Amino acid sequence: MKALKYYGPGNIRIEEIPVPQAESGEVVLAVEACGICATDIKTFQRGHPKIRPGSGLGHEISGVIVEAPGSGQWQRGARVVVAPYVPCGSCPQxxxxxxxxxxxxxxxxxDPGGFSEFVRVPRRLVSQGMIALPESSNSTAICFAEPVACCLHAFSSIDVKARESLFIIGDGVMGLLQAEIGRWIGAHPVIVSGITPERLKVASAVADVVIDARHEDAGDAVRRATAGEGADKVVVSVADVAAAQTALAVVRKGGAINLFAGMPAGSTLPVEINRIHYDEVLLTGSFGFGPNDFRKAVELISSGKLDVMRLVTASVPLEATIDAMEKLVHQQGVKTIVLCNHPAGQ
Ligand SMILES: [Zn+2]
Ligand SMILES: [Zn+2]
Known part of the structure; x- marks a missing residue:
């Protein structure tokens, strides 16, 4: 089968490798679709401390079971989505x-990763991270389950609510997804700032106020949109310390900030402590998601409550994954989905 392998920054190849085999309790899936995530792009560009050379890439998958030995619950032919990781359930955290x-x-x-024709799903992911999908569900849309779950986890950390203003800094796919989710929650106004014309155009479909940060001062625009008060909730969805400083400047008294994007290692943020003390600003962050977030994300997507498809700007065959990643490195497009079992040209 064909699979994408990572060998170091800038060094990714599509290789011919054996189809993985499932042991009892494991499952092999024919991958239908796999989303290209910001993490994949970052790994491709700069490497990743947790991803070893020789590993596969891709974790936002949907697929069809082709092998499920020793499992009464899972049948061949069933369509599923799988969380890329699950917690152990028994450690102190x-x-x-x-x-x-x-x-x-x-x-x-x-194993080896989502950008493959087939993947092996290990036991714990099968038992706690795999969710059956209706026959009619959209295999491309469901690839958003993991990114949506991460956003839900972030939103719960700052309790994003209906009728509260929500300011999202960043017009990448996560920022746009957060705007979509914010709108579903009923946050108002939803404000997005960014610097990429193509993505700001998408933002205008999901946000009430769109700020082109190349030409406009985000602080002024947010104050204008919130009757001078500042935003109730702010999400920093761009890996830029200046964006975190903007968040501290525009959050209202008693508001909350979530640092969603990972920053370069060693980054520091000067904070005026009285913003936290007198103004009671909550400054927090979030990483990844929990099992409940993932289940909720699958429900929101498969019920059509979230329209994630408007963020998909390209669908490509597995052979074109590297080319698609290069385009995303140059900020062309929003979300690209790799169709792993579709021959080129279909
Ligand atoms: Zn992802
Ligand atoms: Zn644990």
Whole structure:
């Protein structure tokens, strides 16, 4: 079968490798679709501390079961979506309900990775991370389950609510997805700032106020949109310390900020402590998602409550994955989905 393999920054290849085999309790899927995530792009560009050379890439998958030995519950031919990681359920962090902090989160992973014709799903992911899909569900849309789950986790950390203003800094796919989710929650106004014309155009379909940060001061625009008060909730969805500073400047008294994007290692943020003390601003962050976020994300997408398809700007065959990643490195398009079992040209 064909699979994408990572060998170091800028060094990704599509290779011919054996189809993985499932042991009892495991499952092999024919991958239908796999989303290209910002993490994949980052790994491609700069490498990733947790991804070893020789690994596969891709974790936002939907697929069809082709092998399920020793499992009464899962049948060949069933369509499923799989969480790329699940917590152990028994460590101190899991017992506190802080699943995204479980130190065992990445002990099991899709083999070799989602950008493959077939993947082996290890036992713990099968038992706790795999969800059956209706026959009619859209295999491309459901690839958003993991990114949506990450956004839901972030939103719960700052309690994003209906009728509250929500300011999202960043017009990448995560920022746009957050705007879509914010709108579903009923946040108002939803404000997005960014610097990429093509993505700002998409933003205008999901946000009430769109700020082109190349020409406009985000602080002024947010104050204008919130009767001078500042935003109730702010999400920093761009890996830029200046964006975190903007968040601190525009959040209202008693508001909350979620640092969603990972920053370069060693980044520091100067904070005027009295913003936290007198103004009671909550400054927090979030990483990944828990099992409930993932289940909720699948429900929101498959019921059509979220229209994630408007973020899909390209669908490509597996052979074109590297080319598609290069385009995304240059900020062309929003979300690209790789159709892993579709021959080129279909
Ligand atoms: Zn992802
Ligand atoms: Zn745990």
């Amino acid at each position: 899991c017992l506190r309900g802080r699943y995204s902090l479980c130190p065992h989160l990445f002990e099991e992973a899709l």
